[in-house]
Amino acid sequence: MSIFGIELEVHIASLRRYARALVRDRGDADDLVQEALARALSRADKFVSGTNLRAWLFTIMHNVHINQVRSRAARPVEVAVEDVHEARMSEPANQEARVELGEMLRVLDTLPAEQRQVLLLVALEGLKYEEVAAVLEIPVGTVMSRLSRAREAVRVRLAGGTPAVTLRRVK
Amino acid sequence: MRDSDLHAYVDGQLDSARRIEVETWLAEDEEAARRVDAYRAQNAALHSLFDSVLREPADSRFADLGERLGQRLDAASAPRRWWSQPGWQRMAASVAFVAAGLGAGWLGHGQMAPLPVAQAPAPAPAAPTLQAFAEEATQAHSFYANSRFEVEMGADNQDALNNWLSERLGRAVFAPDLGGIGYRLIGGRSLPAEGGAVAQYMYETGGGTRLTLFVGTPKADQQAAFSFVKHGEIASFYWAEGVLTYALAGRFERDQLMTIAQAVHQKLKSGPAPRPAAPQSQSAPEVKQAPAEQLAPQPPVPGSDQERPKAS
Structure with a gap:
């Protein structure tokens, strides 16, 4: 058993959840995680002992994802993701919750990718803002503004409201 | 407020001071609260x-x-690799090393012959010593006491924690209540070891001093005397009680840890404390005589930890 065994188990589960939320299709998501782990394996000697293993793994996966998105942009057709994942989602308890979660999923898809990534890393994976900044290689201030825009957009759209004036205290 | x-x-x-400020703000600003x-x-x-x-x-x-990634990361950070080899293998390896060193003595000073430790005949799986067990305890302490993943399961539900670890060990184990000497249980984890799982309970004072209790079932041919060992800054007292072996570890001086070890020993003998409130009368006499300053940098106030919110 590796000293990193338990920690890695936790991180791999986390990577899989994030990948699923990001690309939705189970096969694609697991391929993404597999590719990221393979790449991590090939550069394990670059990992500095005592530094943040989780941020390191998410950074690698983020870069793999960017490359995949780029290479796929050239390909013609994608699966009708929305139809696929809806069927695969675990059955929620009641009708009301189902609608809400479906809405959440739909709204999530309307976000720009850069906002969606920040929202998922923070709200779903619980990464610290500094970790998100390191993973996405952007300043913390940018993390905060993307997070803020993502959450407000989701809030307004879930409320069914028009993206009208949202009061925001600046001071 | 931003x-x-x-x-x-x-x-x-947010840190707790800032959190309170935000909550104060939220109480007055409905829009923000929404x-x-x-x-x-x-x-x-x-x-x-x-x-x-x-x-x-x-x-x-x-x-x-x-x-495979774990193994590669281990190799890349060799000093932290402590349980990749069971204790007895490492012991055997170091014995082989010494033996080879003696045999190679004629090579003279300054010449380090490559030692074929890996090719040495596989040693009979000798019983692990209690010292090796205590060494594991100190290494596990130094690794997990400051880790983000300090525990696998929190102490919110102690029965669940004890039951889970008992299952992993195949023996009934429990976390002694150390509130009387100012240590609050944070939680525990199970670690793989030769001959089965080991449980690690982690405690903390109000001042943040951490203490771990390592419980396992190494089949050692040794008796129960209290023994002390120190690896780097981590000290450990260890002893066997029936089939279970305990090793207490932390950044302490010998005397400090001795006092704690006596209290722990006493608590273990008296069995799981009835919760939520453990009667003070169960405290070991040794503990009562011990000045509190010895136990932790910040003198703990017995019982005061119970009201603190649990660490997640």
Whole structure:
């Protein structure tokens, strides 16, 4: 058993959840995680002992994802993701919750990718803002503004409201 | 008050002073409070949507990749590799090393012959010594006491924690109540070891001093005397009690740890304390005589820790 065994188990589960939320299709998501782990394996000697293993793994996966998105942009057709994942989602308890979660999923898809990534890393994976900044290689201030825009957009759209004036205290 | 404070509040990324300021603000600003509720609902919805992935049976390719990655990371950070070899193998290896060193003595000073430790005949799986067990305890302490993953299961439900660890060990184990000497249980984890799992309970004082109790079932041919060992800054007292062996570890001087070890020993003998309130009369006499200053940098106030919010 590796000293990193338990920690890695936790991180791999986390990577899989994030990948699923990001690309939705189970096969694609697991391929993404597999590719990221393979790449991590090939550069394990670059990992500095005592530094943040989780941020390191998410950074690698983020870069793999960017490359995949780029290479796929050239390909013609994608699966009708929305139809696929809806069927695969675990059955929620009641009708009301189902609608809400479906809405959440739909709204999530309307976000720009850069906002969606920040929202998922923070709200779903619980990464610290500094970790998100390191993973996405952007300043913390940018993390905060993307997070803020993502959450407000989701809030307004879930409320069914028009993206009208949202009061925001600046001071 | 900035927008970023609101998010940091929702995400639990504020220190307690700032958190109180934000809460004060939220009490007066309905619009902000609504946003906090909405953001929290979003977080909850995302978890409802995707947490099922965590419960899916792990793909074997991930287990395999994870294992190989773990080994590579171990190799890349050799000093931290402490349980990749069972204690007795390491002991045997060091014995082989010494033997080879003696045999190679004629090579003279300054010439280090490559020692074929790996090719040495496989040693009979000798019983691990209690010292090796205590050494594991000190290494596990130094690794986990400052780790983000300090415990696998918190102490919110101690019965669940004890039951889980008892299952892993195949023996009934429990976390002694050390509130009387100022140590609050944070939680525990199970670690793999030769001859079965080992339980590690972690305690903390109000001042943040951490103490771990390592419990396992090494089949040692040794008796129960209290023994002391120190590896680097981590000290350990260890002893055997029936089939169980205990090793207490932390950054302490010998005398400090001795006092704690006596209290722990006493608590273990008297069995699991009835909770929630453990009667003070069960405290070991040794503990009562011990000046509190010896136990921790900040003198703990017995019992005061019970009201603290649990560490997650």
